[in-house]
Amino acid sequence: MLKARQRYCVTLVIKNEDGVAIVAVLLILMLLTFVGITATNTTISEKKMVRSKTVFDRVFLFAESGAMEGIQLLADATNPLATYDPTGFLVSADPKEPENYLKNIDGNPPNPHGNNNGQIDKDDFSVCLNCVSEVDANKNTFRLVVQLPIQSGDSLALGSSRVYSYASFGYSENSGGRAMIDVGYRKRF
Numbered sequence: 001m002l003k004a005r006q007r008y009c010v011t012l013v014i015k016n017e018d019g020v021a022i023v024a025v026l027l028i029l030m031l032l033t034f035v036g037i038t039a040t041n042t043t044i045s046e047k048k049m050v051r052s053k054t055v056f057d058r059v060f061l062f063a064e065s066g067a068m069e070g071i072q073l074l075a076d077a078t079n080p081l082a083t084y085d086p087t088g089f090l091v092s093a094d095p096k097e098p099e100n101y102l103k104n105i106d107g108n109p110p111n112p113h114g115n116n117n118g119q120i121d122k123d124d125f126s127v128c129l130n131c132v133s134e135v136d137a138n139k140n141t142f143r144l145v146v147q148l149p150i151q152s153g154d155s156l157a158l159g160s161s162r163v164y165s166y167a168s169f170g171y172s173e174n175s176g177g178r179a180m181i182d183v184g185y186r187k188r189f
Helices: 002-015 020-075 100-104
Strands: 091-093 140-145 163-174 177-188
Touching: 002 163, 020 163, 020 177, 100 140, 100 163
Parallel strands: 091 140
Antiparallel strands: 140 163, 163 177
16 A cells, blocks of 8 residues: 555656646746847947947048148148247147157147147147138047158259158047048148
């Protein structure tokens, strides 16, 4: 009789399937919730990447337009020499380190309107009235042209004209993005 009772209890436990459907549904629901949360996070990340790319493209194109605007102003100029006029967009390069962007744009001298804080930022351009670019209605795009020293061999004869080298900088800061473009330019006067 003891064996029959044990077998009956085991049979009842094995054949009791109440609640299996609920457990299966809960597991499937958990899996679908996990997939939904992952898809939402992926979508949010992709939207951020697209926004960053759009901001980068916009700021880059504004900076490039500012640099090209500086070259156009220089191409129309009749005087090749940079002056230290604080309202002018043309400055002389540092004579010891003419290729040092930080000194040429941030420092004083050579840039009379640079704030000399050790980094190139909006404040290095915003004081200069002629450095604000007209391509950006928000006035967050700037231009600055740096006159580089005359290289040896840039003048073929004593009485002939000289070839002057310039670096035109365009800087834009908008929507949390920043870009600076450097375009080289040579002009014979």
